[in-house]
Amino acid sequence: MTGSAVAQATALGVVIEIPSPLEASLRDWRRRYGGETAAAVAPHITLVSGSTTNWKTAVEHVRRVAAQCQAFKVSLRGTGTFRPISPVVFLNVLEGAEACGQIHDALVAGPLLHELTYGYHPHLTIAHEVDDAAMDLAQEELKGESMEFMVQSIGLFGLDDTGAWSLREELGLGGPSH
Template sequence: MDNLEPRFTLGVVIPVPQPQRETLRAWRREFGGADTEAIAPHITLVSGSYLNTWEKAVAQVRQVASSAASFTVQLGPARTFRPASEVVYLPLLAGAEECWTLHRALLSDALRHESGFAYHPHLTIAQNVPAERLDAAQAALHRIDLSFAVESIQLFDTRRGQWSLSEEITLG
């Protein structure tokens, strides 16, 4: 077996704390439909695969988290990735560089980020819905100013086709 081929799937995300989580969840419910409602609001750091063993992947995520300091994320007014992707999202006005640093550190060994798009820290509000809903989300959320402290990351096991929380890891 070739050890250079990804064999398993995982996700590493920044969870959004309360009360901001509930606010974002309501917006996602209103504009994003079933695809976004089932998943808690988050900022993805890595969505992909890992080589070798789950234990090695977990150890890498823990090591990266232990080396990172807490930081603040500030979300800004809704934007879209259209026409490249039918998504409305909230950009990071603060915290994007820290997300990039975490993303790069997580990919420094056996983790792989697998996406058809380049990494771009953001929080998805709506995707895979009619254009009218995307337009409504972008119009309604044009004056957003929402901040929260990032004190942990979450590791998900996605091998069975669902996101299953494996561990929440405190930064620092």
């Protein structure tokens, strides 16, 4: 194409990272039920995942959304699944689900607007695209688990040169973190 540039789409994700020591337990569960590939990705709650052709505009939007949100508590309790629609077993987000939904809605009401195949449902994936026996085991063995933590920031991720997700910026809720 002579005389015109085609903008390249860049993958972008905004997530709630899980604090230590909870992160280590969750990573162990992901390894046990989902294998090393699942454990390689840090446990998180996705707020939005998509792509942008203008990273700067998208980042400015994410910063504005974070600055307008307040810290909130998340409680993870029991398991759920998206089967048979999607091969996923997850921990349920109970307290904090509404706040996650509000942040998600604010993020997609701007340059991150995109079509969702399914409605937004905050959750923490434990097993994904593994055999039914592993998903059944995860769903049964973790059904009584619960944990809670405060969410004071959200992480902005992009793909690095190796194709792995990497943290680009941590954004404190209610303004920049110090």
